[in-house]
Amino acid sequence: MQEPGASANSSWAELFTGKQAIASLVLSGGIALHAVNTYISATMLPSITADIGGLDYYAWNTSLFILAAILSAAVAGKVLQRIGARHSFFLAAVVFMTGSALAAIAPNMGVMLLGRSVQGAGGGLIFTLCYSMIAFMYPERLWSRAFALLSGTWGITTLFGPAIGGIFAELGIWRAGFGVLVPVTILYIMATLALLPKHQENGGSEHPIPLGQLALLAGSVLVLSITSVFEGIIWSVLGFALSIAMILTLMKREKKASTRLFPKGALEWGSPLFFVFASMALLILCVNTEFFMPFYLQKLFAVSPLWAGYIAATVSIGWASMEVYSARFTDQAMRRVVNIGPVLMAIGLMTLAIILPVGTAGNLMALVVITLALICIGAGIGIGWPHLGVFALHLTPDDDKENAASALATVQTFAVAFGTALAGLIANSTGFNSTVGTTGIANSAFWLFSSFAVFGVLGFFSARKITKWHASHGMEEPQTQA
Numbered sequence: 224m225q226e227p228g229a230s231a232n233s234s235w236a237e238l239f240t241g242k243q244a245i246a247s248l249v250l251s252g253g254i255a256l257h258a259v260n261t262y263i264s265a266t267m268l269p270s271i272t273a274d275i276g277g278l279d280y281y282a283w284n285t286s287l288f289i290l291a292a293i294l295s296a297a298v299a300g301k302v303l304q305r306i307g308a309r310h311s312f313f314l315a316a317v318v319f320m321t322g323s324a325l326a327a328i329a330p331n332m333g334v335m336l337l338g339r340s341v342q343g344a345g346g347g348l349i350f351t352l353c354y355s356m357i358a359f360m361y362p363e364r365l366w367s368r369a370f371a372l373l374s375g376t377w378g379i380t381t382l383f384g385p386a387i388g389g390i391f392a393e394l395g396i397w398r399a400g401f402g403v404l405v406p407v408t409i410l411y412i413m414a415t416l417a418l419l420p421k422h423q424e425n426g427g428s429e430h431p432i433p434l435g436q437l438a439l440l441a442g443s444v445l446v447l448s449i450t451s452v453f454e455g456i457i458w459s460v461l462g463f464a465l466s467i468a469m470i471l472t473l474m475k476r477e478k479k480a481s482t483r484l485f486p487k488g489a490l491e492w493g494s495p496l497f498f499v500f501a502s503m504a505l506l507i508l509c510v511n512t513e514f515f516m517p518f519y520l521q522k523l524f525a526v527s528p529l530w531a532g533y534i535a536a537t538v539s540i541g542w543a544s545m546e547v548y549s550a551r552f553t554d555q556a557m558r559r560v561v562n563i564g565p566v567l568m569a570i571g572l573m574t575l576a577i578i579l580p581v582g583t584a585g586n587l588m589a590l591v592v593i594t595l596a597l598i599c600i601g602a603g604i605g606i607g608w609p610h611l612g613v614f615a616l617h618l619t620p621d622d623d624k625e626n627a628a629s630a631l632a633t634v635q636t637f638a639v640a641f642g643t644a645l646a647g648l649i650a651n652s653t654g655f656n657s658t659v660g661t662t663g664i665a666n667s668a669f670w671l672f673s674s675f676a677v678f679g680v681l682g683f684f685s686a687r688k689i690t691k692w693h694a695s696h697g698m699e700e701p702q703t704q705a
Contacts, residue, residue: 237368261285263387265388265513265514266532267528270392282651285339289639290444294347295351296629299348300355302348309416313415319342320408323342323408324405325341347636351636355628388528389527393529436473436476440633440637446462447463448644450648463648489627489630496619498685502686503635506568506607507639509600509678512671515650515668519664519668520535523580524584524589540598541598541602543605559690561689563606565680566679567606568604569679572596574592576668576670578596579593581665582661603679649670651667653671655671
């Protein structure tokens with residue numbers, strides 16, 4: 224079996240020739256649709272809450288969106304097996320389009336949250352289907368480049384989301400920001416119906432949905448989201464403790480279950496696959512703080528919605544550029560960049576924790592430092608992400624590959640939901656929703672970004688476990704012990 228990393232015999236051009244070109248178009252298009260929507264919403268949320276209220280539920284817009292994505296991710300493989308690739312993508316896109324329409328006409332935050340939840344279910348299904356099909360639509364030597372393509376597409380597309388959202392917010396027509404997704408989704412539906420086969424012959428066997436583990440996974444996010452609304456540190460501590468307890472229960476249950484949510488060994492402490500998924504989750508957790516950047520920039524630096532969105536989106540510059548750069552690495556160079564990523568993220572987050580609280584309108588130098596810190600955070604995830612994805616596939620037995628592919632998307636969506644809910648809990652308990660001056664908001668910025676820098680440190684130690692194991696064992700042994 225070849226080492227993780229791009230094969231010396233592969234090139235980026237191969238992703239865009241022959242059958243690979245069709246796969247690249249459909250899969251990257253699906254990722255782009257989901258990503259644009261995510262960042263349109265983040266940039267428009269200050270305007271949305273100012274119009275229809277619901278500031279206390281600010282973080283719920285993303286938490287419920289991703290929570291629905293987690294639930295849909297769990298059934299993605301089953302849907303793919305039963306109705307084939309073409310119809311699976313069609314179903315996912317229709318659900319996503321319905322949610323977009325609901326969000327566009329929302330008269331209050333309750334309807335908005337409903338629309339965002341439906342959007343999340345459709346977008347999460349599209350997202351998971353895209354990642355699930357990498358192992359079946361590309362030869363193994365192109366896996367790392369395919370992962371880099373999809374993840375890089377997410378990063379690059381985030382440049383357009385804030386721009387679109389910022390324009391609609393500044394014009395005072397945020398509803399059109401959701402409405403424009405309807406015709407775009409129709410175009411995507413037409414493309415998938417024309418290009419994808421009716422059936423995806425992956426040789427997989429159907430398995431029941433692991434409802435118990437799924438309930439624990441979703442519940443851990445929901446608990447954080449609910450407790451983030453209540454004032455007082457006691458609620459915050461209680462919510463976090465209960466959420467962690469549910470995650471630990473999930474790990475214990477998954478180890479003994481006959482039907483698993485993750486590949487065997489993924490949640491067993493000490494296994495190399497555990498540290499792969501842990502590293503991916505910790506990296507995504509760090510990125511979630513970007514969701515709050517437009518709000519802090521607008522409130523602390525008096526930056527316009529459009530520019531706040533653009534500055535927040537500079538994370539994608541570091542993310543996408545580093546993914547393209549690092550996808551070619553193998554062996555020692557690959558191990559080095561996997562270790563460096565979490566360090567870059569921790570540095571970027573601590574920089575934001577120091578600079579944001581002292582924000583003043585027109586402080587150009589501070590905005591430059593903030594932009595560089597965000598690029599650093601993006602580089603931290605991009606430099607090692609494609610290799611972690613390939614590690615996960617290589618460390619999983621062949622008969623569990625389909626489960627591994629969907630688990631990659633599940634881990635990513637869970638980390639986004641958990642991270643956003645945790646960020647909302649920390650922010651709300653430290654002054655985020657203060658209506659008197661900016662002292663409370665500045666205080667919440669410090670605690671939010673300094674707290675999440677800890678995840679970067681933990682990510683470094685997790686990455687070290689993977690790279691040390693890889694340096695001494697290669698990729699063969701886990702195929703028999705995982």
